[in-house]
Amino acid sequence: MVGGGIFAVLGIAVQLSGKATPIAFFMAGMVALVTSYSYAKLSVKFPSEGGTVEFLNQAFGEGILTGGMNVLLWLSYVVMLSLYAYAFGSYGSVFFPASAQTLMKHVLISGVVILLTSLNIIGSRVVGKAEEWIVGFKLAILITFIAFGIRGVGSQQLFSLAGSGPLQLLAGGMIIFLAYEGFELIANTAKDVEDPGKTLPRAYYTAVVFVIILYVLIAIVTVGNVSVDTIVQAKDYALAVAAKPFMGNIGFSLIAVAALLSTASAINATLYGASRVSYIIAKDGELPPSLEKKIWNRPVEGLLITSIFTLIIANIFDLSSISIMGSAGFLLIFAGVNAANLVLSRKTNSSRVLSATGVFVCIVALIALIWHTVSVSFNSIWILIVMVVSSFAVEAVYRNITGRGIKKIHKNNR
Secondary structure, X not given: OOOOHHHHHHHHHHHHHHHHHHHHHHHXXXXXXXXXXXXXXXXXXXXXXXXXXXXXXXXXXXXXXHHHHHHHHHHHHHXXXXXXXXXXXXXXXXXXXXXXXXXXXXXXXHHHHHHHHHHHHHOOHHHHHHHHHHHHHHHHHHHHHHHHHHHHOOHHHOOOOOOOOHHHHHHHHHXXXXXXXXXXXXXXXXXXXXXXXXXXXXXXXXXXXXXXXXXXXXXXXXXXHOOHHHHHHOHHHHHHHHHHHHHHHHHHHHHHHHHHHHHHHHHHHHHHHHHHHHHHHHHOOOOOHHHHOOEOOEOHHHHHHHHHHHHHHHHHOOHHHHHHHHHHHHHHHHHHHHHHHHHOHHHHOOOHHXXXXXXXXXXXXXXXXXXXXXXXXXXXXXHHHHHHHHHHHHHHHHHHHHOOOOOOOOHHHO
């Protein structure tokens, strides 16, 4: 969860919510926390590598709704990859002269995607072994950032809602919602977990709560030490700029290096996972069978298609558009998962009230996000429309051509 998201979207959050950014992060975290309840219940009942895909299949069967949502899930992972790549390019470009930064940003965006795609084809074992060290370094830097920065924060500097109405504040939280994306991947490991009835709920809730606290503290330090205008001017690498007042140029460089390592590791992990998501969906009959083929025991076709789409989105769209696409995609998916748990509440022994609340907050959050998108730039709403419509169109056309059906993993739970 603490991947490239916080490094990428902090500036956008401040641009929208100003001094109330900590509240925006808290609101987004609450949506994630409510949704984690449904994921925990469904993961215990339907443990499989299919994760979200399997939950939707179990609740809604073989229809276009399930298929379209599953394709949308893959597209949302592609958007996440684009966000990480964009952040990598933005933070990396600060080490170059100002005149070369725009060019170098695109060079770095493309270079890191191509490099890590190649590593995944050859074998990502070496990078995988380094993941724990990278995560440890990243968290150490962020905690150091909080420890040094919190001392300079005055209570009068925080939580001023001037210029941010409730709907705008909610919209700000929802644009950065994809920074919380990641907890749902616990579901893909559920079948390998010992004592899943206890372990899985603890994993979901502690992960989400920890990240909420971390993000809110980072937001407090940021808006408490740096003016909103300064952050907005450098929104693509806002966290590095926020470290300067109390950590100097060393802090700026440390945060930038942490961002490069974090986003690179997030790209590697998401490439590995997203290509396998397409593989699982293909096995379920919702993407072309060619994505099932393996080369060197790896689903290379899915990996290459994922990487190509990532290169296109990361190099064409700006950070705000990428964030809107990703957050909207996952809000729709999470609304679907909450609805799935509502439908299956008897089987999962779940509270219908909590599940319905999850559906409600995801829909309200999505409406706020759409409202903001329309009010700021009406033409940008077409990005969301194309993303969603294309997911269901691809599924419908492919089904009509092939007549291929879905294969559930837990067939005894029809």
